[in-house]
Structures are given as structure tokens and as C-alpha cells.
Amino acid sequence: MSQERNISGFVLRKLHSLAGIIPLGLFLAFHLLANGAVLLSPLHYLVVIQTMMNLPGLVFLEIFIIFLPLLLHALMGMYIVVTGRNNPHKYGYFRNWMFFFQRLSGVIIFIFLIWHLFSIKFGGLDAPSMIYALQGQISSPFGMILYIATMLSVSFHFCNGLWGFAINWGILSGMRAQKYFGYICIVLFVILAFFWLSVMFGFVA
């Protein structure tokens, strides 16, 4: 009964879990901080964006730290979504709901990112027009809903993903440890969601 060795699925899933934290989680934190400058003043925001746009080796960083890991994480994630069979309506346990929301938030972020990347990132905008474009998007009713949903999704997906990462890499194996780390992740979610939403409303204020 010996099977042919095929560990590509194993490696891809491990990398999927890792990529969500390093580098994507770090990028997320960075993205939040950079955009957070808007809470100080639009001018601060402009300075930060301008500085970043002039960063040496920016394209290299973007490709290797953001796009490739993001592509892996997103495609693998979608594969996981379509091959699974969610059942929280039958097995309505807390963790099963979290499992379901992890997939739902992933899909929301996926849709959002396609829009966000093509309209803002590759929109050929300079820093000042970026503010206007973001303002325009956020203040339309549809945009507002999608933005709020995404800010919550991103915060949730990261925090719950952190919990999953800790298990997938065998850092937390005891049931008690997993439970308490779950609580920590909830607190982290509340904090992150608060900041993301403040930044988002910072653009329209």
C-alpha cells in the first residue's frame, strides 16, 4: 500500500499558512501604519506616500514581499475554500464558525483586492490624487459597505489566521493553550478593527 511520494500539497499549505503571517501580516501592519498618517493630517499622509514611492528597490520589495506571497496565499486560499464543505449550520460550534468566517473574510478580501489594486495601486495615480480616489470610493454607498466589510474581514482574517498559524506550525498543541490564545486573538481583532476603521473614516473626514 505504499503511495507515491507527493508532498506538494503539504508544502503549499504550510507556505500558505506561513505567508499569511510573514510577510503578509507584516505588510498589513506596515500598510496600516503608513495609512494611519492620514489621521494626523492629509499632509502627513502625502509625505509618507511620497517617501515610499521613492524608496530604492521598491519594485523588488513589492514583487517578493507582497505580490508573490499574496498570489500564493490568495490562490491556495481559494482552492481551500472551494474544496471544503462548510457546516456551521449543523455543527454550530464556536471554532467551526470561526473556520467559516475565515473563508468568508478571505473571499471578501479577495474581491476587494482586485478592485483596490486596479483602481488605486495600478491606477497610475500620484499621491494627492490617491487621496481623492480613496475619498470617492469610500463615500459612495457601495464603496462604504465594501470598505467596512473589508476592514473587518482583514482584521479578522489576520487574527484568526494567527491562531491557525500557531497550530499549523505546531506552536500551540494543548487544548488550554489553544483556548487562551484564541482569547488573545479576539482582543487583537478588536484593536486592529478599531484602527483600520478609524483610518478608513480618516480618509473621508
Next chain:
Amino acid sequence: MENVIQLKIKRQDSPEAKPYWEEFAIPYKENLNIISLLQYIQQNPVNAKGETVTPVVYESNCLEEVCGACSMVINGIARQACSALVDQLQQPITLEPLDKFKIVRDLMVDRTALFEALTRVKAWVEIDGTYDLGPGPKDFSLNQEIRYNFSRCMSCGCCAQSCPNYTLLGSFLGPHAVGQAYLFNLHPVGKNLASDRYEALMNKGGIMECGNSQNCVRACPKSIPLTSSLAELKRKVTWHAVKSIFVK
């Protein structure tokens, strides 16, 4: 109490046939379990409309929740029919086959996949040889206690049924196989095959198919700490994978 028990059963005449629901009304008695209802139908195969039908096919064996043969989906949740007491269930009681396995007929499914998964992870202690190996090594009671928990697995399939990542067409071994790999890796002789088991858990359908929904541990009628074994083995298999890059 009502004087009839309302029962709805999802039936299927053959593996390829279309499933359909059939209702039964069974005279109430105290302390019945689901198997007693199915036995009643065997003797009186008459549905709620009064039509004579073929008796409902199901499997059972031990009648004391140790063999796992009678697992089915009762009111939406996978469990053993022999230990599901009618007096504790909401009516109408619905019975469905475990749909993560090939359906043979009515409530009877083919659980071969569960046993195949056990052979993939070599869930046994290898003692075959050309000469008498003598008595096995002694084991500490602390280790025995941990092993005892996992040894109660009856391959019933409730964990697999509840697992969002265990599907009929997918290749995932299932939570029970991970628990059994863990059990035999703790055994003083069984652990000789530990690296074979890590290999199986790394292979297609292996341990990383698990997405930590933790349904399995809640669904297991034997309260086996499956999620701990999943996380422990995720770590061990990672080490094994890293090590195999350098030593192979």
C-alpha cells in the same frame, strides 16, 4: 408523552439511485433507542401513510457504542444509533446516512475509506519477524494513560463526517487516522515506524488538509483529544520534513 414517535429517514435504494425521504410513525414506548426503532421497522415495514415498504437497511453490531457500525446522522449530527435515546431527541427524528462515504443502501454506508486511511498511516505495531522477539519493552503509566484515550477509537467516522475538509472526493486521511498515527507513535514498539507515519501524513491527503475547525474533537463519541494530536503531529511532521531535506 406522545403515543407515536415520528421518524423521517433519508433512503436510497442503491448506490446510484436518487435519495428520498420516508416517514414512519412508531408506537411510543419508554427507553427506546434508534436501533430499536429500526428493528421495529424491520418487523413492521409500513410507512406513515400505511404503505408496505422494504425495511430500512442499516448496520449495527455491538449495541453498546464500541464498534461504530451503527453511525449515522441523527437530527443533523453524526452519532451512534445504539446510544441515541429516543426520549432525548427532538421529534420528528431525522435519520440520514453518513454522506462523506459511499452509500450502499438506506443508512448503510461503505466505510472502507476509514480503514484505508489507517493502513496509509500504518496504524499498527509491527512485530512480524523470523524469530521470537521476546516480551516488549515496559511502558510508563503516564504514557499509557495518554495512549488509552486514543486507543478507544472505533473507526466510527463521526469525526470525518463532521470535518469540513473531509469529503467523498477529497484525499484527506481524516482526523481519526491522525489520532491513530499519534497513538502508535507513542507505543514503545510502534514508534519504530514513526517516520513512515510522518511520511504518510506529509503525503497527498495528509495532515495539512486539516484547517483547524475542531469539529472532530467535539463530534467524537469517545472524547478523543484529536485536536491535540493534530497540532502535535503538525509540529513533528514539520520537523521531519525539514530533517529529511538534510539527511536524505
